[in-house]
Amino acid sequence: MSDADLPNDGGIKLVMAIIRPDKLADVKTALAEVGAPSLTVTNVSGRGSQPAKKSQWRGEEYTVDLHQKVKVECVVADTPAEDVADAIADAAHTGEKGDGKIFILPVENAIQVRTGKTGRDAV
Numbered sequence: 295m296s297d298a299d300l301p302n303d304g305g306i307k308l309v310m311a312i313i314r315p316d317k318l319a320d321v322k323t324a325l326a327e328v329g330a331p332s333l334t335v336t337n338v339s340g341r342g343s344q345p346a347k348k349s350q351w352r353g354e355e356y357t358v359d360l361h362q363k364v365k366v367e368c369v370v371a372d373t374p375a376e377d378v379a380d381a382i383a384d385a386a387h388t389g390e391k392g393d394g395k396i397f398i399l400p401v402e403n404a405i406q407v408r409t410g411k412t413g414r415d416a417v
């Protein structure tokens with residue numbers, strides 16, 4: 295079988311999604327359903343086109359232009375990265391500004407610490 299016949303053309307991909315924190319549970323469920331249950335989650339703050347929020351503290355107005363988001367990182371080999379991204383996009387969608395973004399990146403290599411396996415077998 296040539297690499298072109300394998301998922302992700304035989305490569306390893308990182309699907310990195312910035313989503314609303316209250317969508318994390320739905321995204322985790324969707325990832326398990328698509329066959330990519332392994333993930334890393336980080337609390338982050340960021341800025342896209344979602345408007346800044348104006349707040350007040352002791353009578354002074356201030357602007358919060360960084361919004362609380364959750365970063366979900368999923369490295370996949372046997373599951374197509376496009377399927378993973380579609381699953382996240384469906385689960386994280388509200389239609390309002392600030393729903394987030396998904397990036398797909400190539401991964402050079404992977405190493406499973408316990409077994410020493412490398413490459414696709416380590417994912």
Ligand SMILES: Nc1ncnc2c1ncn2[C@@H]1O[C@H](COP(=O)(O)OP(=O)(O)OP(=O)(O)O)[C@@H](O)[C@H]1O
Nearest residue numbers: 312339340341342343344363390391392393394395
């Ligand atoms: N180009 C980018 N580079 C890095 N992070 C980004 C980028 N665009 C968006 N983000 C991250 O995604 C979060 C959500 O972005 P947001 O949904 O506002 O993006 P958008 O593309 O402007 O979409 P929308 O119009 O739905 O608001 C941001 O708070 C930021 O953390």
